[in-house]
Amino acid sequence: MDFFNSPVHSWYSLYKRDLPWRNTRNPYLIWLSEIILQQTRIDQGMAYYSRFAAEFPTISDLADAPEDQILKLWQGLGYYSRARNLHFTAKFIQQNYNGIFPDNYNTIRSLKGIGEYTAAAIASISFNLEYPTVDGNVYRVLSRFFGIADPIDTSSGKKTFNNLAIELIKGVDPGMHNQAIMEFGALQCTPKGPNCNQCPLKERCFAFLNQKITELPVKQNKTKQRDRHFNYLVLSHRNHTWIRKREGKDIWKNLFEFPFIETEDEISIEKLTTLTEFDRIISTTDQAIIENVSDWKIHILSHQRIHYRFVRIQLTDKINGTEDFIRVNKEDIFNFAVPKLLETYLNEYMKNV
DNA sequence: GAACCGTGGTC
């Protein structure tokens, strides 16, 4: 397999980026970087890594922090279960492993939030263990170079690529090798417009030699999106507003939000105020003045299209129907972790109140 | 095994 490894390793030594987590083998920091970078571009995750590493230099710092603080620092990065699992596992390591990050693959793999890929990344980079990281970059590079048309999102396809990756990593520096292929995929063998003209693999690359660049890798499943409609009620009484923490299995778990009513479609404000849910949030409507109703906007998630709007409501008297909600000073709302669409709203509309 | 979980960049 040297005809593949050797050019990629050489390319890596020449073109690898100087990234903060490449200057350490501290398993905690490698773990932190890998969780942040799951399904996330390096450009997007970089600032978050710096803030987390500065705020929580050790596992115990992370374990001792309240989840709300961690989610606030994670705000805007998405896939918030990563942050919750990161915190859970920090506490778990603190309690069960005396704060020492485990140094064998199976134990690392057993930790919450760490799957096959992340376990291999930590094991290879921090502990020099021979486990291949097979991420989106690796699927792309291997499928193109070796001409493998197995779908990368089926279990049999994953097995094929994983077996090949196991062969490739034998007898090389595991951490360097894994990062080399991923970096090669991220910078050279990109999804669209790969730099084939100056590619060190082009003389042996199946996809390049057979004009299959745009056809590899193969993906089978298509993602379906569903539409949802959120009517956020921004209540206002003197200097106060009301929020609550999201619970259950829905999106944005444990983040905060304004009370809202989910509807089947973009209903009128008149219909909205006739709903029993509306009365549950605002017990007596004659005490409420609707100040402003925003236009509907759309927030895109990986599997949902959230149609949302904000209904600003001035409460002229003390209200009774808000026991489920937390009353907060408007300026304090910035201390709570919120979904991106609420962060944007807060920055636009709540800054000067 | 399929569905679900966020956000931003790209063409």
Place this chain on the structure above:
DNA sequence: TGACCAAGGTT
């Protein structure tokens, strides 16, 4: 503009 996809994992 919509579809793809980015150092994936859990249920």
